[in-house]
Amino acid sequence: xxxxxxxxxxxxxxxxxxxxxxxxxxxxxxxxxxxxAQARIExxxxxxxxxxxxxxxxxxxxxxxxxxxxxxxxxxxxxxxxLWTDYFQPEHAEKFENLHDLFWKATKAAGxxxxxxxxxxGQKLIDxxxxxxxxxxxxxxxxxxxxxxxxxxxxxx
Amino acid sequence: xxxxxxxxxxxxxxxxxxxxxxxxxxxxxxxxxxxxAQARIExxxxxxxxxxxxxxxxxxxxxxxxxxxxxxxxxxxxxxxxLWTDYFQPEHAEKFENLHDLFWKATKAAGxxxxxxxxxxGQKLIDxxxxxxxxxxxxxxxxxxxxxxxxxxxxxx
Amino acid sequence: xxxxxxxxxxxxxxxxxxxxxxxxxxxxxxxxxxxxAQARIExxxxxxxxxxxxxxxxxxxxxxxxxxxxxxxxxxxxxxxxLWTDYFQPEHAEKFENLHDLFWKATKAAGxxxxxxxxxxGQKLIDxxxxxxxxxxxxxxxxxxxxxxxxxxxxxx
Amino acid sequence: xxxxxxxxxxxxxxxxxxxxxxxxxxxxxxxxxxxxAQARIExxxxxxxxxxxxxxxxxxxxxxxxxxxxxxxxxxxxxxxxLWTDYFQPEHAEKFENLHDLFWKATKAAGxxxxxxxxxxGQKLIDxxxxxxxxxxxxxxxxxxxxxxxxxxxxxx
Amino acid sequence: xxxxxxxxxxxxxxxxxxxxxxxxxxxxxxxxxxxxAQARIExxxxxxxxxxxxxxxxxxxxxxxxxxxxxxxxxxxxxxxxLWTDYFQPEHAEKFENLHDLFWKATKAAGxxxxxxxxxxGQKLIDxxxxxxxxxxxxxxxxxxxxxxxxxxxxxx
Amino acid sequence: xxxxxxxxxxxxxxxxxxxxxxxxxxxxxxxxxxxxAQARIExxxxxxxxxxxxxxxxxxxxxxxxxxxxxxxxxxxxxxxxLWTDYFQPEHAEKFENLHDLFWKATKAAGxxxxxxxxxxGQKLIDxxxxxxxxxxxxxxxxxxxxxxxxxxxxxx
Numbered sequence: 027x028x029x030x031x032x033x034x035x036x037x038x039x040x041x042x043x044x045x046x047x048x049x050x051x052x053x054x055x056x057x058x059x060x061x062x063a064q065a066r067i068e069x070x071x072x073x074x075x076x077x078x079x080x081x082x083x084x085x086x087x088x089x090x091x092x093x094x095x096x097x098x099x100x101x102x103x104x105x106x107x108x109l110w111t112d113y114f115q116p117e118h119a120e121k122f123e124n125l126h127d128l129f130w131k132a133t134k135a136a137g138x139x140x141x142x143x144x145x146x147x148g149q150k151l152i153d154x155x156x157x158x159x160x161x162x163x164x165x166x167x168x169x170x171x172x173x174x175x176x177x178x179x180x181x182x183x
Numbered sequence: 184x185x186x187x188x189x190x191x192x193x194x195x196x197x198x199x200x201x202x203x204x205x206x207x208x209x210x211x212x213x214x215x216x217x218x219x220a221q222a223r224i225e226x227x228x229x230x231x232x233x234x235x236x237x238x239x240x241x242x243x244x245x246x247x248x249x250x251x252x253x254x255x256x257x258x259x260x261x262x263x264x265x266l267w268t269d270y271f272q273p274e275h276a277e278k279f280e281n282l283h284d285l286f287w288k289a290t291k292a293a294g295x296x297x298x299x300x301x302x303x304x305g306q307k308l309i310d311x312x313x314x315x316x317x318x319x320x321x322x323x324x325x326x327x328x329x330x331x332x333x334x335x336x337x338x339x340x
Numbered sequence: 341x342x343x344x345x346x347x348x349x350x351x352x353x354x355x356x357x358x359x360x361x362x363x364x365x366x367x368x369x370x371x372x373x374x375x376x377a378q379a380r381i382e383x384x385x386x387x388x389x390x391x392x393x394x395x396x397x398x399x400x401x402x403x404x405x406x407x408x409x410x411x412x413x414x415x416x417x418x419x420x421x422x423l424w425t426d427y428f429q430p431e432h433a434e435k436f437e438n439l440h441d442l443f444w445k446a447t448k449a450a451g452x453x454x455x456x457x458x459x460x461x462g463q464k465l466i467d468x469x470x471x472x473x474x475x476x477x478x479x480x481x482x483x484x485x486x487x488x489x490x491x492x493x494x495x496x497x
Numbered sequence: 498x499x500x501x502x503x504x505x506x507x508x509x510x511x512x513x514x515x516x517x518x519x520x521x522x523x524x525x526x527x528x529x530x531x532x533x534a535q536a537r538i539e540x541x542x543x544x545x546x547x548x549x550x551x552x553x554x555x556x557x558x559x560x561x562x563x564x565x566x567x568x569x570x571x572x573x574x575x576x577x578x579x580l581w582t583d584y585f586q587p588e589h590a591e592k593f594e595n596l597h598d599l600f601w602k603a604t605k606a607a608g609x610x611x612x613x614x615x616x617x618x619g620q621k622l623i624d625x626x627x628x629x630x631x632x633x634x635x636x637x638x639x640x641x642x643x644x645x646x647x648x649x650x651x652x653x654x
Numbered sequence: 655x656x657x658x659x660x661x662x663x664x665x666x667x668x669x670x671x672x673x674x675x676x677x678x679x680x681x682x683x684x685x686x687x688x689x690x691a692q693a694r695i696e697x698x699x700x701x702x703x704x705x706x707x708x709x710x711x712x713x714x715x716x717x718x719x720x721x722x723x724x725x726x727x728x729x730x731x732x733x734x735x736x737l738w739t740d741y742f743q744p745e746h747a748e749k750f751e752n753l754h755d756l757f758w759k760a761t762k763a764a765g766x767x768x769x770x771x772x773x774x775x776g777q778k779l780i781d782x783x784x785x786x787x788x789x790x791x792x793x794x795x796x797x798x799x800x801x802x803x804x805x806x807x808x809x810x811x
Numbered sequence: 812x813x814x815x816x817x818x819x820x821x822x823x824x825x826x827x828x829x830x831x832x833x834x835x836x837x838x839x840x841x842x843x844x845x846x847x848a849q850a851r852i853e854x855x856x857x858x859x860x861x862x863x864x865x866x867x868x869x870x871x872x873x874x875x876x877x878x879x880x881x882x883x884x885x886x887x888x889x890x891x892x893x894l895w896t897d898y899f900q901p902e903h904a905e906k907f908e909n910l911h912d913l914f915w916k917a918t919k920a921a922g923x924x925x926x927x928x929x930x931x932x933g934q935k936l937i938d939x940x941x942x943x944x945x946x947x948x949x950x951x952x953x954x955x956x957x958x959x960x961x962x963x964x965x966x967x968x
Contacts, residue, residue: 059228059338063220063331071216079557086864086928089877092560107421120446126440130433133425143557163488168337173330174220180325181216236714243393243457246406249717264892268918276915283911287904290896300714373542373652377534377645385530400707401772403720454628482651487644488534494639550871563874578735582761590758597754601747606738614871686910687856689965691848691959697843720962796965802848809844 060113062159063174065105069155070178071098072139073148077183080143095140102136102151111157113167122161132158215326217270217314222262227311227335228255229296230305234340237300252297266315279318280317289315292299374427376473377488379419383469384492385412386453387462391497394457409454416450416465423472436475446472522574527577531584533630534645540626542569543610544619548654551614566611573607573622593632602633603629688741690787691802693733697783698806699726700767701776708771723768730764730779737786750789753785760786847897847944848959850890854940855963856883857924858933862968865928880925887921887936894943899950907946917943
């Protein structure tokens with residue numbers, strides 16, 4: 027098994043970049059770690075749950091899907107709210123004029139996803155998070171949102 | 184602001200790949216969405232908290248760091264446990280012989296990180312998650328763990 | 341003990357008003373129950389904790405205060421986020437132009453309260469919630485925010 | 498928008514009263530903030546959920562109602578238990594002889610509400626919390642329970 | 655390793671008793687599973703945390719102890735409240751006249767344990783839970799509380 | 812009511828044993844309190860829920876069962892994961908060669924129990940926890956797992 031070695035190589039590569047200077051931006055706030063991946067991952071679960079709902083054959087399975095979808099959509103809301111309040115700063119709100127509205131609509135879309143079993147509503151939520159993800163990337167040097175989304179698309183039902 | 188347009192382009196690109204056929208593997212299980220990014224993100228918080236502990240000037244701030252580190256390390260454990268139990272299957276355990284031991288040591292490392300304020304203990308935890316991440320990537324076509332880790336390294340204190 | 345009788349009288353009075361017709365507005369959404377009291381109550385705990393921090397004589401008590409303050413401030417954020425996303429609708433955002441900004445600053449103030457032990461920061465948070473409470477009352481016929489706030493002021497340290 | 502100004506006026510009014518002396522009682526205990534409003538708000542959600550259950554047209558919506566009702570009834574129990582254990586003191590138990598029994602029956606009523614979709618069971622729970630609320634008010638100078646209940650009645654389905 | 659075989663023997667023994675008829679009483683309620691062991695286990699953690707507090711050498715460790723003690727004491731309260739409200743019935747309250755008072759004092763003792771680092775306060779809490787445990791055993795044929803307590807005493811610091 | 816006196820006697824008996832010396836082993840780790848009873852109790856709830864599912868007459872009751880079963884099975888997983896990571900040490904893994912595999916399969920069985928309403932799947936989970944319980948007992952002098960299991964069997968539906 028050679029995964030250990032491969033990773034070590036990758037890590038060394040990363041650290042070189044880090045040590046090299048100011049290439050990588052980082053957050054100046056207290057806790058300082060944010061990633062729209064958290065909301066995106068849960069949104070994929072919501073979307074997949076909607077697809078599975080229609081495949082489920084018995085009542086108990088459908089009930090589970092509704093329950094899991096509810097929990098995951100709640101986590102989407104939480105992760106989005108945290109990004110909005112804790113990560114984004116006045117200068118971002120100035121630069122991205124629709125920032126507040128986008129987060130409002132995205133968290134409302136997560137609420138709508140709780141009430142729906144239509145995968146189109148899940149897709150709408152994912153699209154909004156992807157838009158937030160690309161704004162996030164635009165504010166953070168070196169952060170790549172593309173792979174975050176593609177890692178999830180590869181797990182779509 | 185052109186982020187919307189850029190993202191749409193990326194999305195279209197992804198969907199083309201998805202629609203193209205079997206290029207992207209996905210999980211056959213019920214819920215079907217897994218991503219070691221979840222554990223990696225929380226581990227970065229643990230590491231950063233350790234660094235911040237030594238910079239904090241008053242007792243109340245240090246107490247907050249201990250509290251946040253405890254919560255984040257618990258989340259690391261949870262996300263790792265979920266990966267181990269829910270994602271990995273017997274065929275993976277056969278292929279990656281140290282799978283159980285690696286998860287055992289990684290979750291123990293998260294426990295050790297609760298007890299310590301030495302960033303080296305946080306780094307040890309991150310290294311183990313990176314190793315798990317690379318194994319995960321090796322089992323999932325199209326999943327890239329590299330950007331997941333580099334997105335976090337860019338946010339290291 | 342005559343409290344039972346008194347309450348019954350009050351209840352009858354309320355029900356008469358309810359039954360009387362359309363005097364009381366109510367939410368048309370799914371779950372339909374919202375009350376800024378939830379955020380206001382937790383904010384009072386945050387404020388009181390800040391006062392108590394300075395009265396506490398031993399380290400263990402101070403540590404408890406920091407912990408409880410952190411939890412309560414997190415609950416403030418949660419209750420405010422729920423109000424913002426779930427209760428308020430586009431027509432409200434149009435009428436109260438600073439709605440998004442007010443919620444953003446109020447939830448940021450809750451974050452600041454986690455980092456501070458200065459009661460002035462707790463007061464700032466309470467003031468913003470009181471402003472939200474008065475907007476809420478302005479959108480809901482028959483809702484009184486005044487007593488919600490005064491019930492808490494009576495419990496201030 | 499004049500809500501800001503109105504609130505400031507109200508606040509000043511409250512602070513004058515507070516500053517005036519001993520008019521407002523407050524709790525002598527550690528954390529010191531209690532309000533039966535917390536249980537009352539969740540109980541309204543339970544009651545509304547019961548009403549909505551019978552209006553819901555599809556299975557998935559009914560399943561959501563059952564789930565939300567369960568969570569809200571659990572919160573009712575929690576908030577009542579906290580009041581009973583943390584707020585009420587031996588002198589209250591002496592004065593209000595049925596205090597223990599009332600809390601026991603009210604928390605049991607919350608459990609019954611989990612098992613039922615009959616709004617009458619939700620009303621029974623609300624009535625008991627209203628009785629607790631009036632006892633609470635009787636023990637705390639300046640606290641008004643009436644508006645707490647009427648704020649909720651205005652949101653009844 | 656012969657543990658598997660031993661357990662199978664024990665299991666068979668239990669099932670024989672179960673199958674034999676009405677020897678084992680069981681709860682008639684919905685969920686039907688209760689065990690004072692849950693509260694007793696967490697109370698032991700509270701007690702041990704108090705002992706460890708005085709052994710801890712650095713501030714960060716003491717802060718962790720305060721945090722863990724707080725969480726565990728909260729779990730004690732929760733498990734006791736559940737027993738009181740969900741398991742015990744009017745016929746029990748009639749037979750054990752101090753039932754309500756005992757639970758009130760035990761949950762208050764859990765609250766006191768949050769505020770204290772004196773192991774004597776932890777012991778007081780354990781004693782009350784042991785008293786509840788013996789009442790529980792007296793209401794449930796075949797339930798043994800003795801081993802529950804001794805399993806914990808063996809883990810006391 | 813003589814339960815108080817009986818318990819005091821039992822307690823004295825236990826303390827004598829404790830005070831007598833090294834008869835009772837205890838954990839050397841930080842927190843130091845572990846008991847497979849926690850997982851076993853929740854597993855009994857899962858099993859009972861499965862039985863109740865088939866007795867339930869209306870949809871709302873069945874939905875509740877699915878919900879409660881999901882929560883309880885999640886708690887089983889959590890308690891098992893904690894035992895595996897926090898309690899068991901390398902020397903145990905060496906002595907009980909199937910330790911990792913047993914925990915992996917037991918937590919997977921808890922996941923399977925979420926997806927099933929067949930009591931046989933609940934029994935499979937219980938059997939694995941009983942096996943873990945007997946291993947735990949074999950590593951801890953004075954700990955009795957038998958009564959833990961029999962206390963639950965007496966509450967089986």
